[in-house]
Each structure stands twice: as structure tokens, then as C-alpha cells.
Amino acid sequence: MNIAKSYLDGFEGSSGGGSRDIPLNKIVRLADQACRFAIVSNWSTDDTTALAEKADAGVPESDLDDMQEIYYGFGGQLIGQLFVGQQTEILPVSNLNQICVRSRPGKTGRVYYAWFW
Numbered sequence: 001m002n003i004a005k006s007y008l009d010g011f012e013g014s015s016g017g018g019s020r021d022i023p024l025n026k027i028v029r030l031a032d033q034a035c036r037f038a039i040v041s042n043w044s045t046d047d048t049t050a051l052a053e054k055a056d057a058g059v060p061e062s063d064l065d066d067m068q069e070i071y072y073g074f075g076g077q078l079i080g081q082l083f084v085g086q087q088t089e090i091l092p093v094s095n096l097n098q099i100c101v102r103s104r105p106g107k108t109g110r111v112y113y114a115w116f117w
Contacts, residue, residue, distance in 0.1 A: 012036075014117035022101055022109040027076060030096040035115035038096055041087035042070045043112050070109050071102045078102060090116075 022028060030038075072088065073079040075098065080088065093099060096115055103109030 012117050015115060017112070017114040019110055019112045020101070022070065022103040022111055024103075024108050025105060027078070027100050027102045030099045030101065030111075030113055033096040033115055035093065035096055035117055037116040038091045038093050038099060039087055039089075039114045040072050040082065040091070040099060040101065041112040041114070042068070042082035042084055042109075043087075067104060068107070068109065069104055070111055071104075072111075073100050074098055076100055 016033070018031060020028065020030060030040075069081050069083045071078040071081050074093075078100070082088065091099065096113065099113070101111045
């Protein structure tokens, strides 16, 4: 039996990515795409300083706390929060549609993702 030494040994080279609009006050699933791992990102294409080194979120001078966070989870249950410029660690999933996302209440949004096989 061949046992992987690390989860990175599971990468076979295929990958892809995309984005999805998040409608107002809705939890939505990502695309139906078989994979082994995924990363969810709250990147911004606006001219923002959110990617610069700043104080922790919640501190008034922080660009991270700009009311544009998204929430993510699995099977309809939200478990995490991403401020602008942040991304998850590598998530072990068998399909992107296991991941659900929602924007801040009262806002729409866009989520970016990458998948790996």
C-alpha cells in the first residue's frame, strides 16, 4: 500500500479557478467541479490598500474592516469570515459545491476560488 507522506502528495497537477457573484442576503454554493482541494479568496479588483500591511481587523485604522467581508462554510453552515485581501488555507473537499458563501448582510459580493486535483 502506498501511503502519502503529506496532503501535498495528493496533487496531480490539474487546477483551475473562477469567481461567483454572491446575491443579496443569500447563501450560495460554488460551482459543481470535482477536485481534491480548494482555496476561497476575498480579493478585490478595486484600487484598495487592503493588501498592504495594516493593523488587525476591527482596529479603526484597518483597511481590512471595510464592511466587504464574506463568510464561507460547508453544506449551508457558515463557519469562517474573510476580510478583503484574505483567503482560506487549502480546504480538502471532493467537489467545490461542498463550499457555500455569503456576503455581509445587506450587501452583494463576489468570491474568487481555485481548485486543485
